[in-house]
Amino acid sequence: MTTSQTAFLSEILGLTEVIPAGKKAYFQERFRNRLFEFLVTEFEKRRADDPEFTQAALAKRLEKRPEQINRWLSAPSNLTADTLSDLLLGIRAAEPEIGATVLSEKVPQNYREPDWLTSPPIGYAQVDNSARSIENIVPVAPLSISVGARK
Amino acid sequence: MSIRLMIKEWVNSGELIFLTPLLDFIPIRREIFVSKEILEALDGPWASRTDEKNAGRARALLDRFTEGAKISVRLPPSRDVTAQLALLEGAKDQVWEFRCCESTPQIRIFGHFADKDLFVAFFLVNRNDIPTYADFHPLKEECKRRWRKYFPTYPTRVGSEADDYVSNCVSV
Numbered sequence: 001m002t003t004s005q006t007a008f009l010s011e012i013l014g015l016t017e018v019i020p021a022g023k024k025a026y027f028q029e030r031f032r033n034r035l036f037e038f039l040v041t042e043f044e045k046r047r048a049d050d051p052e053f054t055q056a057a058l059a060k061r062l063e064k065r066p067e068q069i070n071r072w073l074s075a076p077s078n079l080t081a082d083t084l085s086d087l088l089l090g091i092r093a094a095e096p097e098i099g100a101t102v103l104s105e106k107v108p109q110n111y112r113e114p115d116w117l118t119s120p121p122i123g124y125a126q127v128d129n130s131a132r133s134i135e136n137i138v139p140v141a142p143l144s145i146s147v148g149a150r151k
Numbered sequence: 152m153s154i155r156l157m158i159k160e161w162v163n164s165g166e167l168i169f170l171t172p173l174l175d176f177i178p179i180r181r182e183i184f185v186s187k188e189i190l191e192a193l194d195g196p197w198a199s200r201t202d203e204k205n206a207g208r209a210r211a212l213l214d215r216f217t218e219g220a221k222i223s224v225r226l227p228p229s230r231d232v233t234a235q236l237a238l239l240e241g242a243k244d245q246v247w248e249f250r251c252c253e254s255t256p257q258i259r260i261f262g263h264f265a266d267k268d269l270f271v272a273f274f275l276v277n278r279n280d281i282p283t284y285a286d287f288h289p290l291k292e293e294c295k296r297r298w299r300k301y302f303p304t305y306p307t308r309v310g311s312e313a314d315d316y317v318s319n320c321v322s323v
Binding site for chain 2: 020074
């Protein structure tokens with residue numbers, strides 16, 4: 001099996017130990033990915049309310065090149081705090097709410113591998129994965145920061 | 152026998168490994184299986200600090216895939232260079248790459264979709280080692296060869312749009 005969480009987080013949860021470069025990189029990439037999902041979700045919400053709101057409209061609003069907006073909404077990137085602020089203002093007239101969750105306090109998942117990988121052979125018992133289908137799962141909040149409308 | 156049972160056989164033999172997310176609060180909403188060589192590259196030990204950081208970034212991307220996070224997907228004829236997951240040119244071959252664009256050098260992880268949200272990854276390559284488009288050809292052939300080795304009678308997943316392969320995606 002692969003590295004366990006306990007081993008992976010050992011230095012991080014130690015609070016005083018040096019955190020290895022690979023582990024910092026893991027969380028940096030994860031954070032970038034979560035920010036990307038957050039922004040795209042905000043953009044999609046705006047589009048749902050206002051189908052005429054396009055990336056081009058956002059570019060115009062923020063006085064940016066359309067290609068730059070496209071890059072930010074196409075893949076995770078190393079956004080600055082200023083860019084994040086601008087994008088949220090431009091997309092939803094919103095600002096981020098900041099928060100943090102201690103890793104050791106997060107609730108572990110019951111399933112650590114697919115059901116079908118550990119289930120008995122077909123004929124022993126039927127495996128029903130329908131409930132695990134991604135469409136049937138309510139999405140979790142993509143980021144621990146949320147947005148509040150500008151007052 | 153379904154493709155999942157076939158994968159399970161390879162897992163039982165140790166040839167493929169289910170990539171369990173490193174953090175146990177990450178839910179499993181998609182599935183990715185990797186070869187031993189990929190697991191070794193991700194888990195270390197690494198030859199350098201750069202390799203270690205690149206492995207960390209690549210692992211985060213793959214864990215986000217498993218988590219069911221929103222992911223940007225490129226299908227030809229799009230040539231978007233920012234997509235996190237891309238179907239390579241010559242779409243009939245159904246060879247895909249995960250792109251870890253923030254790492255230096257960029258890392259590409261090659262494999263095939265066995266089903267929607269079910270990816271089998273065979274090997275990874277530094278983007279610097281693929282200087283031209285022509286250099287993708289032998290990598291695609293190697294990927295296809297490995298699929299045939301593991302799943303000789305099974306086709307890969309075939310679709311016409313990103314959502315046929317990946318849920319919760321952004322098509323770029």
